[in-house]
Structure formats: C-alpha cells, structure tokens
Amino acid sequence: MTQPQELRPFAWSSCGDFDDQRRIKIKEDALNVDHKVIEGWVADYRNLIKRHQDFQVTVGVAGSTGSGKTSALNALLDYRELLPTDNAEAATAVPCKLAYNNDTRPEFKFRAIITFRKREDLVKQLDQLFEDLKDRNELQDMPSKSNEDHDALRLINSIVKPTLELVKTVFGLGEDEIKGMTTDDLLSLNGDVGQVLGTTECFHSGEPDQFSDMVRHYMDSTSAKHGDHGLSFPAWPLVDEVEVLVKSDILRSGVMLVDLPGLADSVESRAAVAERYFPKLAATLIVSPARRAADDSTSVKLLSDHQELRMKLDGKFHKRGYCVVVSQMDEIERNSDFKKEWAKSNKELQDLIKQEQELKISKQSRTMADIKKEKLTITRLKEMIYELEKNIKNVEGNIIFICVKERNRILTERIQQDFQARQAQMTSDHRDDLRATYDGQVSICPISSKAYWQCSDEEDTLAGFPGRQYSGIPNLKKWISHSAIPEREAHADSLLYGLLSLYNVIQTWSKEGGCQSPLLISKELAEKDVTSDIYEHIKKELGGYWEKLNQSVQEKNPLRDKKESIDNCARRCAGIVQGWSYKFPEDNSSPKKIHWNTYQANIRRDGGRFRGRSGRDCIDYYWMQDVSDVLLKTIVQKWDNALNHDIPNLGEEASDIINTIWRDFLQRLRIRFQENLPQLLPSLDEMIHSLDAIKARVNNDVQQALVAVSKDASEIHPEAAKTIQRSWKPAFKSALEEHGKGSLSRRKAVVAEFASENSREIYSTAFASLVDQLKKNFNRFSKRLDTISTLAVKEVEAHIHALLDNVSPQDVEGNKALTMKVELQQSIRDVLLQWDLEWKASEALLNTQINAENV
Incomplete structure (x- = not known):
C-alpha cells in the first residue's frame, strides 16, 4: 500500500445523518482502534487514551427510603446483589458512585473506594444533637403542655432521631447513656472512630459475592473492626460516599450512576455531598414506588421545588434530562383494582376474571370420586389438575398484566399533566425554537427489578411479566444510554479529532517515496521560508473573530x-x-x-x-x-x-x-x-x-x-x-x-x-x-x-514539519540512518493501513439497526 485511501471518508466523520444510537456507536467504536504500536512514539496518544478512560457522564438516581432504588441499580448493573438492599437507614445515608472499571487484572474486576466523613462534619452534627436535646428537655420539663407543645416535641424527636441512631450504631449508647456528655466525651469512647475519619479505604475482588461482603460493612448494619483498638461496629454512619468500579455494559461508555439519597437528608453534611453532584448531572432519575405514586394526586412529592428550579436553571428539566422511574410495578392489589371503574368497564379483564373463577371451580371439583365416575387413572387425574393449574396461572398472568398496564397508564397521565404545568413557564410565545425541547413531556419508565431477575432462564417468570423486556429494566437502560449521548458524542468527537490529527501527521511523515526526492536545503531553512509569518496570520485572523464571538456571548448575558x-x-x-x-x-x-x-x-x-x-x-x-x-x-x-x-x-x-478564515489560510x-x-x-x-x-x-x-x-x-x-x-x-x-x-x-x-x-x-x-x-x-x-487558536497553529506546524522531515536530507549517519528511517516508515504504514480500514469499515456503519440496549 502506497498510502491509505484519501477520498473515502471515515465512518465516524460521515455518519451525521444517522440516528442517535448508530451515530454514537460508530464514534465510540472508532475510539477502540488498537494504536499501541505507536504509543511510545507520540506522548499525545497516551494523553488521549487517559482522557478517554477518565471520561464520565454523570446520571443521578434519587428516591426515598424503600423506593426500590438500590434494587433498580443492581438490575441496571446486571449483578443481582452487588449493592446491599437490606438496610433502609444506611441506604438513606451513604451516597454511592457507580463507574466503569478499566482495570484488566482478574483480581481487580470489582473495586471500591470508601471515603469517610471529615472529623469537623461529625463534630458539627454531634454538637447540634446536644443542643437539640437541650431544647427538647426544656420543652419536656414544662409543667403543662398544649397540643402545639406535644406537636413540637414530636417534631424535635424526629429531628434528633438520625443522630441518635448514629450514636447507637457507632458507640453503642442510647439516649439515656449520653446524658451530661459532650461531643468530646462521646468521641473518646471509641478511638477507632477518630482513626477512620478523614481517611479512605480501598477494596478489590474478582468475585461479586466476595466483593459484596467486603463493602457491605460500609453500606449496611453489619459490624466489623475498623481500627487498631479492635472494636467492632457498623461504619456506615461515618461514611461520606462509596465509589464502586465494576465492569458493566451500562457503564462502559463512560456513564457514571450516582445514588443521591441525601437530597432530602436530615443531616446537612450528607445533603451537601449529594448536592455537589447536581451541577455535573447530565440527567436525573427520580425513583418512586408504583403503590406510593398511585396515592399521590401529582408527582409533586417526587421532586422538590428547589430541585426543579435547579434543573430548570441547568437546562435539564425536559424529557432527555429527567426521568420518573415508577418502581415495584409488580406489587399490585388485584381485588382493589377490580373495584375501580376502569376495571368494571374493561370487557377483556372481566372475561378473564370469569374464566379464572371457572377454572378454579373446575380444579376444586376434581376429586378421587372422578376416578370411578369417569374411569380415570390417578396419573390422568394429576395430569388434568396440572393442566388446570397451568391454565389458571396463565389467566392470572393476563389479569395482572392488564392491571399493571392500566395502573401504569393512569400514573403516566397524572405525572405528565403535572410535569406539563411545571414546565410551561420555560417557554414563551416568541421562542418557537424551544418548543421541541420543552414540549410538556417527561420520560416515565415503569420497572420491576423482581420481574427482571425472575425472567432469567433458570427461574419461572413472574405472573404478568412474560419476558425481561416487560420488566422495564431494558427500557430504562436504553433511556440512560440515550440521555447521555450529547456528552458522549462531544467527548468522542473531541478525541477522534485528536486521533485524526495524530493519524494525519504520522501518515505525512511516513509517506512512501518522500526520502527518494530529498530537499536540497535544510529542513529548518525550508520551514522558515514557508512559515515566516503565516502562523501569526492565521492566529491573528482567528483572534479577530474571537473578539466578535466573545462580544456575541457577552450580549446574551441574562x-x-x-x-x-x-x-x-x-x-x-x-x-x-x-x-x-x-x-x-x-x-x-x-x-x-x-x-x-x-x-x-x-x-x-x-x-x-x-x-x-x-x-x-x-x-x-x-x-x-x-x-x-x-x-x-x-x-x-x-x-x-x-x-x-x-x-x-x-x-x-x-x-x-471559521470555514471562511480557514479557506483563506490554505490559499x-x-x-x-x-x-x-x-x-x-x-x-x-x-x-x-x-x-x-x-x-x-x-x-x-x-x-x-x-x-x-x-x-x-x-x-x-x-x-x-x-x-x-x-x-x-x-x-x-x-x-x-x-x-x-x-x-x-x-x-x-x-x-x-x-x-x-x-x-x-x-x-x-x-x-x-x-x-x-x-x-x-x-x-x-x-x-x-x-487556547483553540494556539492548538490549531501547533497542529498545522506539526503537519508542515512532518512533510518537510519526510523529504529532508539525512544527518551524518548517512545511508544507515536513511535505511532505518525507511524501515520505520514501512512498519508505520502497516499500522496506518489497519487503522484506516477499521475506521472506514465500522461495524455500526454496516449494521442497518443497532440494539439500543447493547449500545
């Protein structure tokens, strides 16, 4: 091959008209081309690889205690019990980041980084506890109390409850046992607490069960030893956040799921940890159980006014930046649903209810007397009963399916109506260009983690859920992937242009035949003749436009x-x-x-x-x-x-x-x-x-x-x-x-x-x-x-330098150096050929349809 084909465009640079999923698949596939042969030649390549590995697009997941949020996260990761789900207090207290694990060592397949709270944060919380207890005791000691006094007592008891639970969990002391104590007195009782505060701990394992046992001590109520004193206690109240690195398809493209349980946490420092992520969120999931959402007339309780306001300010209050996840949709009360008007008027449902009753009566009537009456064998009777049970289960599944589907429809309508009213203020009559974004629609994903797991090959499917796609988890995965596309694509474009520049410089330097017609002057002199002022000119032209563009930005000041x-x-x-x-x-x-x-x-x-x-x-x-x-x-x-x-x-x-300026520069x-x-x-x-x-x-x-x-x-x-x-x-x-x-x-x-x-x-x-x-x-x-101007000039300079170096005379080493250069150029051309073919024959380009869940 004399040189790669120049006229045929790369797949990733010519896919602009494709749909979102195919386009991002092509671009992200292009980032996976193997360039390790030239890694030692250009340091820029290592920087690009590091940027790719460090890239993260953050998706926040929030929800109240018992909403099924952690179960949903486990299902999204495709690890059934990786994150503990059996402790409501801990789940409410510890924010958790879930990111892709780039470590290729088998024993590091699962990794965790535990960050403990700072001492001053804990001291502030405990100081506040003793102040609140003082106020509470003052109120309790009043000789006569009004209804308002009793109401205030209940309120302040709820305020001190989380910190009293911390004291009980970590120090093993009840409220009566800390009377008369100060924060210093309390901290002195457990020296291991002081040892872990402000520190981090790291864990790793190659097995999910073993890894789950390792991190469980920091995320649920199980006790373990955490310091030199040998005291055993649950550490989760002392944990600021947990970062879990795991190889999971949903995280592979840079998506980082952040469990944000502290959005409404009573402990100020915990809420602050969660709010730090808000500016970084590309999208937000609000998880609410179906049974609870059904009791709310609107979705007001799913998102506070303040959280809504922040999302509006950040341009995220729309269907691509915000999703309501209606969880635990498998939990259905049939008899309660049957009494509702929609059920009474649903002919299909009524027919199924009647059919179910008839089958159950038929099953009950099958007794030993039927053996004599109908001359049946016991084996045949069992077969008939089994067949009836199977039919009953099928009918029951259809009934639950209809009930779940109808409840999802009702909830969706309620949430959509509420969201439409909330979003209405974001558009105005003269801003038609915003109506596609603020169209009054919000993304809603009903899910059942239980159905997702039970629909696996080794288990019977859950009644009403004939396959995994009905669990809603694949749909939620698709939404998360789709919501992250703008940031993923911007990242992919940035790196691909960097790689393309590197590719072009290498191609120019290694072009076959360059050394056979060398320059008669030195490379340095030739470069000076060509570029004496041309770099400054392009920089000046771009700089002049930058001033105008910056002024246009300034004029948009709100x-x-x-x-x-x-x-x-x-x-x-x-x-x-x-x-x-x-x-x-x-x-x-x-x-x-x-x-x-x-x-x-x-x-x-x-x-x-x-x-x-x-x-x-x-x-x-x-x-x-x-x-x-x-x-x-x-x-x-x-x-x-x-x-x-x-x-x-x-x-x-x-x-x-910029295109006009560049055209003039090339001329x-x-x-x-x-x-x-x-x-x-x-x-x-x-x-x-x-x-x-x-x-x-x-x-x-x-x-x-x-x-x-x-x-x-x-x-x-x-x-x-x-x-x-x-x-x-x-x-x-x-x-x-x-x-x-x-x-x-x-x-x-x-x-x-x-x-x-x-x-x-x-x-x-x-x-x-x-x-x-x-x-x-x-x-x-x-x-x-x-910086953009400087980088552009630097890259042009690198290309001109590569061109001149390709045809420049050799140094005093003479023919030996020339031979080595020719051999090196040949080996590089082989790499470029493979690189070129992989970029131009992307798998996603050849596929007419991409499975969005796999993407």
Whole structure:
C-alpha cells in the first residue's frame, strides 16, 4: 500500500445523518482502534487514551427510603446483589458512585473506594444533637403542655432521631447513656472512630459475592473492626460516599450512576455531598414506588421545588434530562383494582376474571370420586389438575398484566399533566425554537427489578411479566444510554479529532517515496521560508473573530434587569419571612403556627437545612433556600434561554466564519509553497485535506467552548444561597439572644425587621455576586478560544514539519540512518493501513439497526 485511501471518508466523520444510537456507536467504536504500536512514539496518544478512560457522564438516581432504588441499580448493573438492599437507614445515608472499571487484572474486576466523613462534619452534627436535646428537655420539663407543645416535641424527636441512631450504631449508647456528655466525651469512647475519619479505604475482588461482603460493612448494619483498638461496629454512619468500579455494559461508555439519597437528608453534611453532584448531572432519575405514586394526586412529592428550579436553571428539566422511574410495578392489589371503574368497564379483564373463577371451580371439583365416575387413572387425574393449574396461572398472568398496564397508564397521565404545568413557564410565545425541547413531556419508565431477575432462564417468570423486556429494566437502560449521548458524542468527537490529527501527521511523515526526492536545503531553512509569518496570520485572523464571538456571548448575558429583579425579590421576601411563622406557609386554608421550639431550631441553624416529622407529615425546613430561590426564580427563564440555548446556538454561525478564515489560510499557505518550495506543491496538495481536519477540530472545540459556558454556569447559581445565608447570620444571632416569656414574638420581630431593612441590599449583593461569577465564566470562554487558536497553529506546524522531515536530507549517519528511517516508515504504514480500514469499515456503519440496549 502506497498510502491509505484519501477520498473515502471515515465512518465516524460521515455518519451525521444517522440516528442517535448508530451515530454514537460508530464514534465510540472508532475510539477502540488498537494504536499501541505507536504509543511510545507520540506522548499525545497516551494523553488521549487517559482522557478517554477518565471520561464520565454523570446520571443521578434519587428516591426515598424503600423506593426500590438500590434494587433498580443492581438490575441496571446486571449483578443481582452487588449493592446491599437490606438496610433502609444506611441506604438513606451513604451516597454511592457507580463507574466503569478499566482495570484488566482478574483480581481487580470489582473495586471500591470508601471515603469517610471529615472529623469537623461529625463534630458539627454531634454538637447540634446536644443542643437539640437541650431544647427538647426544656420543652419536656414544662409543667403543662398544649397540643402545639406535644406537636413540637414530636417534631424535635424526629429531628434528633438520625443522630441518635448514629450514636447507637457507632458507640453503642442510647439516649439515656449520653446524658451530661459532650461531643468530646462521646468521641473518646471509641478511638477507632477518630482513626477512620478523614481517611479512605480501598477494596478489590474478582468475585461479586466476595466483593459484596467486603463493602457491605460500609453500606449496611453489619459490624466489623475498623481500627487498631479492635472494636467492632457498623461504619456506615461515618461514611461520606462509596465509589464502586465494576465492569458493566451500562457503564462502559463512560456513564457514571450516582445514588443521591441525601437530597432530602436530615443531616446537612450528607445533603451537601449529594448536592455537589447536581451541577455535573447530565440527567436525573427520580425513583418512586408504583403503590406510593398511585396515592399521590401529582408527582409533586417526587421532586422538590428547589430541585426543579435547579434543573430548570441547568437546562435539564425536559424529557432527555429527567426521568420518573415508577418502581415495584409488580406489587399490585388485584381485588382493589377490580373495584375501580376502569376495571368494571374493561370487557377483556372481566372475561378473564370469569374464566379464572371457572377454572378454579373446575380444579376444586376434581376429586378421587372422578376416578370411578369417569374411569380415570390417578396419573390422568394429576395430569388434568396440572393442566388446570397451568391454565389458571396463565389467566392470572393476563389479569395482572392488564392491571399493571392500566395502573401504569393512569400514573403516566397524572405525572405528565403535572410535569406539563411545571414546565410551561420555560417557554414563551416568541421562542418557537424551544418548543421541541420543552414540549410538556417527561420520560416515565415503569420497572420491576423482581420481574427482571425472575425472567432469567433458570427461574419461572413472574405472573404478568412474560419476558425481561416487560420488566422495564431494558427500557430504562436504553433511556440512560440515550440521555447521555450529547456528552458522549462531544467527548468522542473531541478525541477522534485528536486521533485524526495524530493519524494525519504520522501518515505525512511516513509517506512512501518522500526520502527518494530529498530537499536540497535544510529542513529548518525550508520551514522558515514557508512559515515566516503565516502562523501569526492565521492566529491573528482567528483572534479577530474571537473578539466578535466573545462580544456575541457577552450580549446574551441574562443578568441585565437588576433593578426590576431586586425590587421584585425584596417585595416577595417579606411574604417568605412571614411564612416562617407557619408550619405549612403555602396552606392558606387552615394555617398552623410554628412552635417556638421549632422556630428556635431554625434560627439556631442559621436558616439551614433540616427535616422533621410532625405526626404523619414530613416537613423540610430550609429558610435560606426559601429566600435564595426568590432571586433565582426571577432570572430562571432568561438564564435558561441565554445559557442553555442562545449561547450554544452561536456555534452554527461560528462554524461558517471559521470555514471562511480557514479557506483563506490554505490559499495563503499554497501560495507560500509555490513561491518558495514549488517542488513540494504536489506533496502539499496531497496533505491539504489533513489540514481541513484541523479546521473541523477547531469548529468542534469552539462548539464545546460555548457549551462549557452553560456547564460552568451551573456551578454559579448555587453560590447565591451561600451569599444570602452569610448575610442573614447577624439576624439569627440577634434573634437567639431573645429569651423568656414572649421571646418567640420578639424573635419573629427581629427577623421581620431585618428582612424589611436589609433584604434589598442582600439581594443586591447576591445579584452582584452572580454577575461577577458569570463575568468570570465569560472570561474563561475567551481564554478557551485563545487556547483553540494556539492548538490549531501547533497542529498545522506539526503537519508542515512532518512533510518537510519526510523529504529532508539525512544527518551524518548517512545511508544507515536513511535505511532505518525507511524501515520505520514501512512498519508505520502497516499500522496506518489497519487503522484506516477499521475506521472506514465500522461495524455500526454496516449494521442497518443497532440494539439500543447493547449500545
């Protein structure tokens, strides 16, 4: 082979019109070409491989205790009991990351990294416990208590319950046994606790069962020794997060599933761990059991208002970024369903119910008397009974199938209606381009992990689920894979352009026949003649356009109407603060005033997060979130339009202009060769398509730089709550100084007065902080553009250098060096041939249809 075929495009660069699944399959297959022969030649290749291995696209999985979330994760991984599912407390407390394991050693097939909490986090939690117990005891010691007092006692008992469970689990002490203690006293009782705090532990195994036993001690209630003192205790309350690395198909393309149980955790540090992932999420799954979802009139309880707001700000509140997973759909109450109107009017169901009853009566009538009456043998009677039982099971399966299907339909309609109302504010009449994204539809995946496993070859299928596809797990796998495609494809494009540039440089350097017509001047001199100012020219042309593009980005700034936003926030803040006096501020029908003890718990936490339970009601308190969301709600639509749509959409116009600049650059380059090295003009013309690949990479990098503006913005708005919270601390400190009779009214007055006098300034400061952070974000965009120019020039320079080196005279080694070079070039051409064939004959290109689950 003299050189690879140049005119036929690579499969990965010519698949733009294919559907999502085929397109990403072609590109990700192209990243798996074996280039190890040249790994030692170019360090860039190792960097590309490392980037590929380190790539992760994060999908968050959230759900309440008992929602079946961990069972669903095990099914998605295709390991039945890899993650423990038998401890609700631990499952609620320990966030878990699930990522692909690139380690090829058999004994490292399963790996885990356990990160323990920092000492200061645990100390803060225990200090808060002793403060809350002090408040609780003060309330308990009151001689006479009203209904509100008893309600407040129940609430504060629910507040201290998680930390009391921690104390019982780790230190083996009940509430009575820690009376009079301090945090230091408690920590001194178990020296092993101090040893593990702030540390990490790593485990590995080649067997799933053995591995599961290893990590179980950190994720459920089983006890183990964790330090030098030899004490045995469950460690999960001390764990910040667990990272599990496993070889699973769903993780192979870089998807990282993150169990986010702390989104509504009563322990502030645990909730903070979960929220750190929010800006990184490409998609979010909210898991809710079918039986619980059926009791809710809407999906409001599946996603808090604050989580919804953050998803809207990050451009993720749509069917590709958000999925409601209705779990445990196999748990059905037949008799209850039969009484519903839909069941009574469903002729198919009624016929099946009648048929089932007739079969059961027929089975019961088959007795030993039938042997004589019908002259049957015992064997024949057993066969008839078996046949009846089989028919009964089939009919029962059909009945359950209809009931499950109908409940799924009803739940889907409810959730869709609620989601449509929630999403409506994200579009406006003049933004037709957003309607395809915000179409009022949300992804809903009903699943049954139990049915998924029972539908395997070695077990009988679960009634109502004739095959694995009916379990919903394959559909959920498909949704996760599809939701991650934008980030996976951006990553694949970036690496493929890097590999293509490397491929082209090697091809140019190793082209056959180059050394047989060498230059008569040195390579250095020839390069100087050709490139004396041409690199600076292209850099200047791109830089000139970068200024215009950066200005276009700046003009999309959503934070312009400051006065209007601040005035609106200050007005609404007064109502929010007034609502803090009530248990359920949004309930205007029968408002219940908050108890003084609960109010005190809020101000003692500086308006921070905590969860309590009053009777059957679960109450989330987060005052600082309440007041910060006021600001974010005023900017959400403009923020989303600008950062998640308008700015990324600038890429199309940018591509046209870059193409024009590049075309002019190639013409200048050709003229320079014609003037200084005319004998190499044919070689340049053969190589010119390689330089077009650099232009394609520039276009791709610019598009990703625009997308990065949006991604970086997701890190900015969470800081608003922190800015506001810091501003409110003096108010809460002053309120806490009020004691004695009537202190609740005085505390409310202090807080209300602070809001009246300072809210406008607080929001102005928070708004200014957002503006400043967004400005820094835009400045990073400008620096990214400069980096793109520098990289483009560097790659052009590498190609010209390779061309000249291919035809340059040899050094003093003479013929020996020439022979070695020719041999090396030949061996490299063999590698390039294989590389070329694999890229041009992709399996996904040849397939007319790709199995989405396998992808």
